[in-house]
Structures are given as structure tokens and as C-alpha cells.
Amino acid sequence: MTRVTRSRRRDDDQPEVGRRDARKQRTRRALLDAALELIQGEQSFNSISLREVARNAGVVPTAFYRHFRDMDELGLALVDESLRALRQMMREARAATLPTSHLIRRSVRTYLRYVQDNERYFQFLAKERFGGGRTIRLSIRQGIQLFISELSTDLARWPFLTKYSTEELQMFSSMIVNLMVNITELLLDTPYGDEDEVDSLAELAEQQILLIFLGTGQWIPKSERRAREAQNAATPELKP
Amino acid sequence: MTRVTRSRRRDDDQPEVGRRDARKQRTRRALLDAALELIQGEQSFNSISLREVARNAGVVPTAFYRHFRDMDELGLALVDESLRALRQMMREARAATLPTSHLIRRSVRTYLRYVQDNERYFQFLAKERFGGGRTIRLSIRQGIQLFISELSTDLARWPFLTKYSTEELQMFSSMIVNLMVNITELLLDTPYGDEDEVDSLAELAEQQILLIFLGTGQWIPKSERRAREAQNAATPELKP
DNA sequence: AATTTAAGTCAACACCTGTACACAAAGATA
DNA sequence: TATCTTTGTGTACAGGTGTTGACTTAAATT
Numbered sequence: 456m457t458r459v460t461r462s463r464r465r466d467d468d469q470p471e472v473g474r475r476d477a478r479k480q481r482t483r484r485a486l487l488d489a490a491l492e493l494i495q496g497e498q499s500f501n502s503i504s505l506r507e508v509a510r511n512a513g514v515v516p517t518a519f520y521r522h523f524r525d526m527d528e529l530g531l532a533l534v535d536e537s538l539r540a541l542r543q544m545m546r547e548a549r550a551a552t553l554p555t556s557h558l559i560r561r562s563v564r565t566y567l568r569y570v571q572d573n574e575r576y577f578q579f580l581a582k583e584r585f586g587g588g589r590t591i592r593l594s595i596r597q598g599i600q601l602f603i604s605e606l607s608t609d610l611a612r613w614p615f616l617t618k619y620s621t622e623e624l625q626m627f628s629s630m631i632v633n634l635m636v637n638i639t640e641l642l643l644d645t646p647y648g649d650e651d652e653v654d655s656l657a658e659l660a661e662q663q664i665l666l667i668f669l670g671t672g673q674w675i676p677k678s679e680r681r682a683r684e685a686q687n688a689a690t691p692e693l694k695p
Numbered sequence: 696m697t698r699v700t701r702s703r704r705r706d707d708d709q710p711e712v713g714r715r716d717a718r719k720q721r722t723r724r725a726l727l728d729a730a731l732e733l734i735q736g737e738q739s740f741n742s743i744s745l746r747e748v749a750r751n752a753g754v755v756p757t758a759f760y761r762h763f764r765d766m767d768e769l770g771l772a773l774v775d776e777s778l779r780a781l782r783q784m785m786r787e788a789r790a791a792t793l794p795t796s797h798l799i800r801r802s803v804r805t806y807l808r809y810v811q812d813n814e815r816y817f818q819f820l821a822k823e824r825f826g827g828g829r830t831i832r833l834s835i836r837q838g839i840q841l842f843i844s845e846l847s848t849d850l851a852r853w854p855f856l857t858k859y860s861t862e863e864l865q866m867f868s869s870m871i872v873n874l875m876v877n878i879t880e881l882l883l884d885t886p887y888g889d890e891d892e893v894d895s896l897a898e899l900a901e902q903q904i905l906l907i908f909l910g911t912g913q914w915i916p917k918s919e920r921r922a923r924e925a926q927n928a929a930t931p932e933l934k935p
Numbered sequence: 936a937a938t939t940t941a942a943g944t945c946a947a948c949a950c951c952t953g954t955a956c957a958c959a960a961a962g963a964t965a
Numbered sequence: 966t967a968t969c970t971t972t973g974t975g976t977a978c979a980g981g982t983g984t985t986g987a988c989t990t991a992a993a994t995t
Contacts, residue, residue, distance in 0.1 A: 475962050479972070498741045499826040504952060517954080518973045525953090585880060586739040586826030592884070630903055633877045634870070640825060644832070663870055670910030715992050719942065744982060757984080758943050765983090 483522045485512040487536070490529060491575040499582045500530055500591075530583070530591050537576040538598040544569050545602065549609065556665075563635075563660045567653060570639055574647070581640050599636065603628045618676050627671055634663050723762045725752040727776065730769060731815040739822045740770055740831075770823070770831050777816035778838040784809050785842065789849060796905075803875075803900045807893060810879055814887070821880050839876065843868045858916050867911055874903050 489511035493503045505526055509516045523529040548565050551558075570577050584595050607628040610616050616624065638660045645652045729751035733743045745766055749756040763769040788805050791798075810817050824835050847868040850856050856864065878900045885892045 473963075475971070478962090482972080498828055499739055501738045502741045505954095506952065515974055516952095517956095517975085520954085521972055581825045583826075585821045585824070588738055596884075626899070626902060627906075630874070630906065634873070637873045637877075644836075659866070662866060666867075666870065666907065666910040666914060668910075669913040670906040670908075673909040673913060674906060713993070715941075718992090722942080745984095746982065755944055756982090757945085757986095760984085761942055 479522075482512065482514055482518070485514065486519065486522055486529065487533060488512070490533065491579060494579050494582065495575055499586045500533075500579065501526075501587065527588060527590070530587065531594065533576075533579055534583070534591055534594050534598070537573075537580050538595070540573060540576060541569075541598075542601070545605070555613075555668075559661055559664055563657050563664070566635065567638075567642060567657055567660075570642055571647075571653070574643065577639060578643055581643055599632065603632045606632060616671065618678070619671075619674070620677055623674070623677060627667065630667055631664055634667070635660065638663075719761075722752065722754055722758070725754065726759065726762055726769065727773060728752070730773065731819060734819050734822065735815060739826045740773075740819065741766075741827060767828060767830065770827065771834065773816075773819055774823070774831055774834050774838070777813075777820050778835075778841075780813060780816060781809075781838075782841070785845070795853075795908075799901055799904055803897050803904070806875065807878075807882060807897055807900075810882055811887075811893070814883065817879060818883055821883055839872060843872045846872060856911065858918070859911075859914070860917055863914070863917060867907065870907055871904055874907070875900065878903075 486508055489508045490500070490503065493507055493511055494500055497503050503526075505519055506516045508526075508529070509519045523532070544566075548562055551561065553561060580595060583591050585592065587595075603625065607621065607624045610624050610628060611621070616627075619627075638656055642653065642656055645656070726748055729748045730740070730743065733747055733751060734740055737743050743766075745759055746756045748766075748769070749759045763772070784806075788802055791801065793801060820835060823831050825832065827835075843865065847861065847864045850864050850868060851861070856867075859867075878896055882893065882896055885896070
């Protein structure tokens with residue numbers, strides 16, 4: 456019972472462009488948008504129903520199944536979409552090369568602006584990072600881990616960080632990324648258009664990142680630590 | 696139509712101890728426990744139903760209303776319970792006074808141990824911090840802010856931090872607390888009993904906290920910054 | 936001992952949910 | 966043009982949901 460009649464679908468994964476597929480993509484988009492909109496108003500992704508999504512997309516419930524097997528699959532599609540958009544933005548942000556302090560300032564500002572412009576996606580990510588099902592949670596965390604790795608390789612190119620192992624650089628990066636995640640989540644709960652609040656959040660982020668860099672300046676690389684261990688305390692000590 | 700018949704309830708808020716109230720407290724507890732248990736298995740708080748909670752507590756749905764107006768009220772009770780327990784634990788942890796590095800190590804270890812022992816509460820907090828309704832979200836954030844303030848006043852007593860303003864100390868504290876929140880959320884997703892993973896998480900937390908303290912050692916206090924501004928750059932600069 | 940109070944039960948309601956199935960319409964294929 | 970394929974519709978069902986009101990039962994109060 457193998458399928459003999461082959462449709463015009465080609466073997467490569469290029470998007471279809473027929474009039475019918477255009478229509479399909481349009482309602483698929485409508486479903487995704489409906490879900491995002493409902494998440495903003497409602498509580499979380501798994502407290503909205505398939506019927507609600509369909510209704511909000513102007514489509515009958517059963518039509519939903521033409522696009523997604525169930526709500527989980529739609530959720531995964533949203534994760535993918537959100538992270539893909541974010542990654543592209545970060546790639547653009549890294550294009551510019553500037554002196555350190557300006558680079559921090561600029562990166563933070565453009566990132567926060569981006570979050571504001573794509574609020575719906577970040578609301579979704581923030582809520583599902585821990586609230587969602589296991590698969591969704593894991594794919595979000597995996598996405599964040601990817602950002603940490605990318606930032607890590609960027610840091611490796613900075614002159615005053617070359618002496619550190621990749622493991623150490625990963626730690627520095629993860630602190631910065633986590634810090635930004637935190638700021639993001641604060642930003643999402645500030646009423647839209649409150650530019651003063653956004654400014655102070657940006658300033659806070661800059662200061663926190665700066666503090667971390669100041670810390671790295673004093674951090675004793677793992678490679679050097681052994682030598683000092685012989686005559687000194689085990690862990691790098693604070694200067695009182 | 697003021698109520699004339701007064702029950703034996705006294706005006707102070709001491710807990711009642713009658714046989715009937717004992718019974719009431721018992722099923723109230725059963726409801727809270729049922730909710731916590733369901734949250735662990737299910738997705739999030741707002742995807743579990745009143746009937747489920749009642750059923751899981753061995754009680755008929757309508758009995759629920761004798762204890763909580765609706766699920767939101769139960770949610771708030773859970774927030775309160777979770778944070779109250781945590782605060783008490785932190786108070787105990789601060790009791791011991793030890794040299795700096797040992798104090799960090801000890802605090803981190805006992806905290807993580809506590810999280811493991813009260814996993815259900817922290818699961819709930821992590822999931823509802825962003826996934827829940829507005830009131831629950833806010834009361835959780837307010838609770839976290841309280842920890843930041845308490846840590847901040849503790850830091851103020853440390854000799855090498857006395858030169859900083861309360862605002863700056865708040866920033867340091869918030870970084871440490873947020874860092875620990877992050878570690879907590881990682882801990883919650885490690886399978887129970889994997890002590891090696893717990894150990895490496897503890898070590899990671901210690902290193903990150905240490906890095907922040909190293910940063911504070913290089914941080915130029917706001918009070919001194921003005922004097923340097925005259926002849927130097929605006930923000931404290933990195934030594935390359 | 937008589938009465939009041941309150942925790943828990945029972946049955947019922949109107950509503951919403953996910954999904955199955957048969958069908959209509961229109962684009963794609965032959 | 967005739968046939969096949971696919972997207973979306975309509976109907977229907979079994980089950981779960983929050984909330985109601987009138988009830989039992991036992992402890993607390995008088």
C-alpha cells in the first residue's frame with residue numbers, strides 16, 4: 456500500500472509557492488499568531504485550548520489538525536520561531552566592532568529594543584522556560600545554551616581574556632546571558648511605552664555586565680592557580 | 696444586621712485548637728499538598744483544576760470552597776507558604792559566622808540541600824514566577840526582592856564593602872540572588888539523587904559568587920567616581 | 936439537653952473541551 | 966475536461982469543568 460500518486464512536492468525542503476500552499480501558510484500563521492495573542496492575555500501556553508486558538512484564528516476547531524498534530528507541536532513551532540528570530544538579531548548585533556564600553560552599551564540597548572519589538576515571543580519564552588512541558592523546556596534551554604556558547608567564542612577574541620580556558624569563558628558567558636535573561640523578564644513586566652523604566656533597566660544591565668568584567672580582571676586562571684596553591688590558600692582570596 | 700452571635704474565635708490571630716478546627720486544618724493541608732503533588736506531575740499551576748485538587752485530596756469538589764474562594768487563593772497560599780519556609784531557612788543559615796570563603800561554601804551547600812528537601816515548593820515557585828497570574832507573579836517577585844534586601848544589609852557589615860552606597864549594595868545582592876535563582880532552577884531539572892550533578896552545581900555557584908566579589912573589589916564607588924571624572928573617563932574602565 | 940455553627944456530601948446545571956467522521960469546495964494533476 | 970488531493974466545514978459525542986443549592990452530621994455553644 457505504498458503511495459504511488461506523487462504530488463508536486465519536491466524532495467528538497469524549499470517552501471512551496473502554489474496558490475494553495477500560500478493559503479495554507481496563511482492560516483498556519485493565523486494559528487500561531489492567535490496562540491501568541493492568547494498567551495499575552497491569558498496565563499500560560501498550556502492553559503489555552505485548541506478550540507480557543509482555532510476560534511481566535513477565525514477557523515473551525517477541526518481545521519487545526521491540518522497544521523499541527525496537537526497543541527504541543529504548535530508550542531514547539533513557536534519555540535523554534537522565537538529562537539530563530541532572536542539568533543538572527545544577535546548575529547546582526549555582533550557585526551559592529553566598537554571599543555569595549557561602547558560595545559556593551561550598544562549591545563544592551565539594541566537587544567532591549569528588540570525585546571520590546573518582539574514582546575510576544577519573549578513573553579512566550581519566559582513563561583514556557585519552566586512552565587511548559589518537558590520537550591518545550593528542554594528546547595528553550597538548549598537555545599539559551601547556544602547563545603552562551605556563541606558569546607563564549609566571541610569573548611575568546613578579547614585581548615584581556617585570552618589567558619582563560621574555554622571552560623572559564625563559558626562560565627563568564629553564562630553569567631552574562633543569565634543576567635540578560637533576568638533583565639529581559641523584568642522588562643516584560645514593565646508597562647509598554649515606559650521609556651524611563653527601560654532606560655534604567657538598560658543602565659542596570661550595563662553596570663552588572665561591567666561588574667562581571669571587573670571580576671574577570673581579578674580572576675586567577677585555572678592554569679596559574681596550581682602554581683600559587685603551593686604557598687597560598689586554595690581558592691583566590693578577596694583583598695580586604 | 697451585624698453579627699451578634701459570636702463564636703469562640705478570639706480577636707488575636709492565634710491558631711484555633713478545637714477538635715473541629717484541627718480537622719479543618721487537616722483537609723486544608725490535604726488540599727495544598729494535593730495541589731503541590733499535581734504540579735509536580737502536571738505542567739503548571741493554572742493547568743490543574745479545582746476538581747482534580749479536591750479529588751486528589753480525597754474530598755468532594757464543593758468542599759474546596761470551605762477553604763479557598765477559588766484556585767487563585769490557593770495559589771497565593773502556596774506562595775506564602777513557600778516563601779515563609781525559605782525565609783526561615785535563610786535566617787538560620789545566616790546565624791553561623793565564618794571566614795568569607797567558608798561562609799560562601801557553607802551557605803551555598805545548605806541552601807541547595809534545602810532546595811532538594813523542599814523540591815515541591817521550589818518547583819511551584821519556579822513555574823509560577825512567570826507562568827502564573829499577575830497577583831501570584833508579583834507576590835513571588837516581592838518575596839525575592841525581600842531576600843535581596845536582607846542580603847544587602849548583611850553585606851553592609853562586611854569590612855571591604857562599607858564604602859558602597861545602599862544602592863550599590865542592592866545591585867551586588869540582586870546579582871547574587873538572581874544567580875542563585877538560576878542555579879536553583881537548574882537543580883530542579885536534575886534527576887533526584889544525582890549527587891555528582893548537585894556537587895558541580897554547588898561548585899559553579901561558588902565560583903560565580905566569588906567572581907562577583909572579585910568584581911566588587913575593583914568597583915569604583917559612586918562617591919569616589921565624581922572626583923575621578925574630572926581627569927578620567929566617565930565609567931570605570933577595564934584594565935586591558 | 937437543646938440549639939447553633941460549620942465542614943463535608945450529593946445531585947444537578949450549563950458550559951467547554953478534544954477528537955472522530957462525513958462532507959463541501961477549490962486548487963493541482965492528468 | 967475529468968479526476969485526485971488537500972484545506973476547511975458541520976455535526977456529534979463522551980467526558981471534564983466551575984458553581985449552585987439543599988442536605989447531613991458532628992462539634993461547639995448556650
